[in-house]
Amino acid sequence: MWLPSSLTKVLIDPEIRGDLPKQTRRRMRGYLLDFLKPEALKHYVPVKDSVAKEHLMRDWFPNDQMRVFPSVKDYTFTLACRNFMNIQNDQDVKKLCAPFANIMPGLFSVPDQHPGTPFNTCGQGREQDEERSGNGRQRRGDRAQDNRLLVASHETTSTAITMTVNYLAQFPHIYDQVYKEQQEIAKNKHDGETLTLEDTQKMKYSWNVACESMRLSPRHREHSEKQHSGLCTRLTRILSTSRTQRSSDPMRFEGGGPVPFSFVPFGGGPRMCPGKEYARIQILTFIHNLVVRFRFEKVD
């Protein structure tokens, strides 16, 4: 059960929760926009492509069945560590992953300090995180900034990828069209050549499918609100996205796209999610590598 955001607000340490004063929020948005400009995105695509390949070959290839969400979270977490914290070594990513996994559930829990509760475990995760970065070595503000970026970029995109895989597994005729589009891109690559930003721009149908998966999943919306907790509560007060158009058709995103505010997984207006393009290339590189290598069906 999700707790209403007004309740979570009073429970969480503001530094973790990301409920920022207006000025800090603006500064962070400026910093992020710089980080996420097209030149930067261009460099992220080959990295995301290689990490997706490695991830699928290592974690998916040996298995007949996969639990998609936990596995995709490893992929997005590795990328967030590489892109935002410059942590390149897999062992270091793993070290950070455990305390971070403990922090996440505690952010949205009842403040019960008893051992074993999510809130208590969250505190321990945070201490480990402080130990990792060394109290003197990394300023508290910088660490909070890193944590916010990790939270904002990591679970939202893994939820979107999971919903897209779920959608593709449910609708074989849509899977076939995505496969065709991705094969078209794959067949023009030589061995070892990575995807580029231009390639992701050609993945129009696949992006429509990802958008449709996000739109059809109110859980996704709740999830991104949870993960961006404090960063994105404004829109929820005026819109219920789970009530917007419900019939399934990825082609609605063609041409001028759906009517304004009928599709708002990234919010809208001046506070619209600055990570949209980053999320788009992350989702598409994963889907590309998945569909050109695997056929899959839903077990549960």
Ligand code: HEM
């Ligand atoms: C599928 C993935 C994602 C979804 C669905 C999503 C969704 C959202 C939504 C709904 C908002 C609130 C917008 C509003 O209030 O109008 C938001 C804000 C925000 N998002 Fe995302 N997001 C995603 C990925 C990301 C990524 C990858 C990053 C960072 C790299 C990011 C960083 C942020 C930040 C910093 C804000 C606050 C912006 C502000 O208040 O000015 N998001 N996001």
